[in-house]
Amino acid sequence: MNTSERLIESTRDLLWERGYVGTSPKAIQQRAGAGQGSMYHHFSGKPDLALTAIRRTAEEMRAKAEEQFSGPGTALERISAYLLREREVLKGCPMGRLTQDPDVVADPVLRQPVDETFAWIRDRLAGLLAEGRERGELDAALDPAATASTVIAVLQGGYVLARAADSDEPYRQAVQGVLGLLRQHAR
Amino acid sequence: MNTSERLIESTRDLLWERGYVGTSPKAIQQRAGAGQGSMYHHFSGKPDLALTAIRRTAEEMRAKAEEQFSGPGTALERISAYLLREREVLKGCPMGRLTQDPDVVADPVLRQPVDETFAWIRDRLAGLLAEGRERGELDAALDPAATASTVIAVLQGGYVLARAADSDEPYRQAVQGVLGLLRQHAR
DNA sequence: GTCTATAATCGGATAGAC
DNA sequence: GTCTATCCGATTATAGAC
Numbered sequence: 001m002n003t004s005e006r007l008i009e010s011t012r013d014l015l016w017e018r019g020y021v022g023t024s025p026k027a028i029q030q031r032a033g034a035g036q037g038s039m040y041h042h043f044s045g046k047p048d049l050a051l052t053a054i055r056r057t058a059e060e061m062r063a064k065a066e067e068q069f070s071g072p073g074t075a076l077e078r079i080s081a082y083l084l085r086e087r088e089v090l091k092g093c094p095m096g097r098l099t100q101d102p103d104v105v106a107d108p109v110l111r112q113p114v115d116e117t118f119a120w121i122r123d124r125l126a127g128l129l130a131e132g133r134e135r136g137e138l139d140a141a142l143d144p145a146a147t148a149s150t151v152i153a154v155l156q157g158g159y160v161l162a163r164a165a166d167s168d169e170p171y172r173q174a175v176q177g178v179l180g181l182l183r184q185h186a187r
Numbered sequence: 188m189n190t191s192e193r194l195i196e197s198t199r200d201l202l203w204e205r206g207y208v209g210t211s212p213k214a215i216q217q218r219a220g221a222g223q224g225s226m227y228h229h230f231s232g233k234p235d236l237a238l239t240a241i242r243r244t245a246e247e248m249r250a251k252a253e254e255q256f257s258g259p260g261t262a263l264e265r266i267s268a269y270l271l272r273e274r275e276v277l278k279g280c281p282m283g284r285l286t287q288d289p290d291v292v293a294d295p296v297l298r299q300p301v302d303e304t305f306a307w308i309r310d311r312l313a314g315l316l317a318e319g320r321e322r323g324e325l326d327a328a329l330d331p332a333a334t335a336s337t338v339i340a341v342l343q344g345g346y347v348l349a350r351a352a353d354s355d356e357p358y359r360q361a362v363q364g365v366l367g368l369l370r371q372h373a374r
Numbered sequence: 375g376t377c378t379a380t381a382a383t384c385g386g387a388t389a390g391a392c
Numbered sequence: 393g394t395c396t397a398t399c400c401g402a403t404t405a406t407a408g409a410c
Contacts (some may be wrong), residue, residue, distance in 0.1 A: 003375080018289050022208040024403060036405080037376050046404075092287060099350040100279065100287040102205050111353065118351045143367055149357050150364030153344030160343040161336065163286040164305045166298065170336050177337030180330055181368035190393080211385055223387080224394050233386070377410075384403070392395075 004042045006032040011053035016094040020050055020101040020110070051110055057094050058113040062120055069124050075132030076186055079125065079151060083175045089159060089168040096156045122148045132186075139185040147182075154178045191229045193219040198240035203281040207237055207288040207297070238297055244281050245300040249307055256311050262319030263373055266312065266338060270362045276346060276355040283343045309335045319373075326372040334369075341365045 001009070010031035014023040025046050029039050043049040068082035095117050104110045125148035132138040158171035188196070197218035201210040212233050216226050230236040255269035282304050291297045312335035319325040345358035 019206075019208065019287060021206065022289060025405080026403070035377055037378080037408095040405075041375060096344075096347045096351075097287045099347045100206060100284045102209060105350055105353065111351070114351045115353070118348055118357070122348075122357065139371065141367070141371065143364065146360045146364035146367060148364070149345075149348065149360035150341055150368065153342075153348055153357075153361035153364075154337055154340045155344060156347040157283075157340030157342060157344030158336075160283045160286045160347075161305055161309075161340055163292055164283075164298070164301045166292065166302070170305070170309065170340075173333045173336035174340035175337075177330065177333035177335070177340075178365075178368070180328070180333060181337065181365070181372065184326065184328065184371050185368065212387080213385070222395050224389095224396080227387070228393055375410105378408090380407080381405085382403100383405105385401085386399105388399080389397085390395100391397095392393105 003032070003034050003038050007034055007039055007042060007049060008053050008056060011049050012057055012094070015050065015053055015057075016091060016097065019097060020104050023050075025049075047107070047110065050104075051113075054095075054098065054104075054110060055113050058117040061095055061117055065121055065124065069128060074137050075128040075135070076137060076182060079128060079182070080179055082125075083151070083155065083179065089162045089171045090166070092159045092163055093156060096159060118152065121152050124148075125151050137186060138182075142185050151178060190219070190221050190225050194221055194226055194229060194236060195240050195243060198236050199244055199281070202237065202240055202244075203278060203284065206284060207291050210237075212236075234294070234297065237291075238300075241282075241285065241291075241297060242300050245304040248282055248304055252308055252311065256315060261324050262315040262322070263324060263369060266315060266369070267366055269312075270338070270342065270366065276349045276358045277353070279346045279350055280343060283346060305339065308339050311335075312338050324373060325369075329372050338365060 007028060010028050011023070014027055014031065025039060028049065029036060039049070043052070065082060068078055068085060071078050071081055073081070095114055098104045098114050104114070126144040129138065129142065129144035129147050133140060133142060133144065154174050158174040161170035161174060162168050194215060197215050198210070201214055201218065212226060215236065216223060230239070252269060255265055255272060258265050258268055260268070282301055285291045285301050291301070313331040316325065316329065316331035316334050320327060320329060320331065341361050345361040348357035348361060349355045
């Protein structure tokens with residue numbers, strides 16, 4: 001892996017672990033094994049490097065989600081697969097955590113990939129739910145758009161509860177809870 | 188308000204806006220209109236002041252929630268009142284945002300009030316759901332503990348989605364979505 | 375491309391005067 | 393109790409040599 005790549009990957013790790021405010025150029029350079037000159041040669045500064053890192057994380061997140069969304073089974077089975085997928089729960093969501101970073105949400109350029117990623121997932125989930133409803137798998141009373149927001153919110157909130165408790169237990173409960181509620185709609 | 192109080196309230200504001208890592212003693216002092224000596228006279232340092240601020244926020248959060256939990260109506264009506272209560276959605280949750288702060292979750296003393304607050308809310312919600320089930324307001328198939336985690340996760344995740352979108356729309360949808368799912372259980 | 379040197383500002387705190 | 397002075401390392405770069 002070349003220097004530029006190592007800088008991007010180090011930034012992705014640190015943004016995940018410590019957020020934007022908590023990540024210094026020096027820490028990035030040390031983790032990447034690169035000097036200051038090297039970093040400022042490839043990137044104009046911390047915001048530029050962070051943007052590159054965030055965009056890559058966003059792309060990866062969509063790709064992983066798409067694996068379950070376009071997988072086999074009914075709409076509800078694919079949503080279950082997405083919710084039950086293995087995750088590093090206690091590390092939190094690398095995209096969701098950025099929404100708590102004041103410097104990220106204050107900068108439209110940095111916020112954009114975060115916004116687009118969640119919007120994309122919500123749309124994708126809403127489409128699956130609408131499809132399930134049309135096929136008669138799900139109750140006609142179910143609102144696809146609202147329920148899609150609920151599903152992704154449960155995931156993001158589950159991360160929050162897990163980190164508060166230093167345990168993945170509340171995350172698993174929240175997921176089981178929403179799956180139970182959805183199954184009721186499928187009866 | 189005396190100096191000590193102003194320091195605590197300023198810290199609460201800044202922890203909400205910028206998190207623990209993003210909040211400096213200097214910023215706290217400036218907002219409180221106090222000098223350095225003043226702050227270090229009343230508190231041993233940033234962690235001590237933050238702990239005091241976090242505990243107060245935790246207490247306030249429980250008190251506000253209890254207003255809806257012990258209010259009038261059926262279990263589902265009280266949970267709806269809690270979810271639909273007026274909130275500064277775009278500012279995020281002052282307690283939930285702390286779970287994204289590496290220095291907070293890494294310190295058992297700082298994490299404890301956060302952990303206890305969410306555990307208390309989950310317990311309280313689970314109790315309400317169990318009560319509703321016993322009274323026949325809710326389906327016997329509903330799992331009170333899991334559903335309680337789901338409800339609080341929807342709130343916390345709703346904040347995340349709202350901040351990503353710079354709009355409270357996804358928050359409102361997530362809340363409407365889970366209420367729709369719960370109503371299905373009440374039919 | 376990568377390195378070292380330099381620098382202005384901030385972070386988090388201690389010391390001691392008033 | 394509150395203030396100012398002082399400290400040392402970190403932050404976020406820029407400049408210029410190699």
